[in-house]
Amino acid sequence: MKRLLLSCTPALPRWAGRAADEGGTCVVCQHACATRACACSYMHQKCAATYVKKFSPHCSMCQQKVQTANLDPAPEPTREERRLASEQKQLRRARDLAWRAHFHQWDVAIWPSVAHAFRFQRPSGARALFLHMSMQDYQDAFRQRHMDRGRSRDEADDFIASLLVLSREFDALSPKTRSVFHAGIVRGFAFTAQRRREAVDLEAHLRRRSGPLTPHAAEGSADALSLSDGASGAGSD
Secondary structure, eight states: OHHHHHHHSOOOOTTSEEOSSSOEEBTTTOSEEOEESSSSOBOOHHHHHHHHHHTOSBOTTTOOBOOOSSOOOOOOOOHHHHHHHHHHHHHHHHHHHHHHHHHHHHHHHTHHHHHHHTTTOOOSSHHHHHHHHTSHHHHHHHHHHHHHTTOOHHHHHHHHHHHHHHHHHGGGSOHHHHHHHHHHHHHHHHHHHHHHHHHHHHHHHHHHHHSSOOHHHHHHHHHHHHHHHHHHHHHHO
16 A cells, blocks of 8 residues: 555655755745745745745756645744834835825826827837837837827936836736726727727718818828827816
8 A cells, every 4th residue: 555655645856845955045035945946046945935935936047847745944034124024114105105196197198199109009018118118219200199199308307218117127026006007008009999989980071071182181181189188188187
């Protein structure tokens, strides 16, 4: 029976569990640790579970699956460590709240101008937006469309500067804050696309009533769209 149970127990990798050497430092909590969770990293059992939950079930260095069993228990934090952890948590929360306030301001004031700069084609994600808005051509197009809507150049420059900072801090923001950012992009592009469809419908209606629009009249319908976007943005400030 004992032989049968042993044959049914999955074998752990040869590097898993307690190391043959004197151990090292846990890559998560930075405390001494004598057990490996993968081929290259020491981790405590709780730390390994945290790594798998927040990052990946596989090590980013050796690509081995991170083991979460048969590891040393994590040491209890000291009073000073608890104090520092509490302060860091408060700082992260304050930073998240500050960025959320920016995102809500951008919903109507900024995203319609970005949508025009992107020709209404929403970027595939935050990283794509950061990459494109770091290019001078997109920045110039955004500034021009923003000022066409009656907004200030200073506001456009502040957004570009804030976006560059956000690109460096984005991964450190909470999932909820990142979702607020993504939702704002979706709403902004959808709002602008709706206004564009309304302008196209208006132009088609005028054509049916009075024949083809002259270039001057067509330009007027586009200006009406820009002014309506600008008025909506001004009302949100």
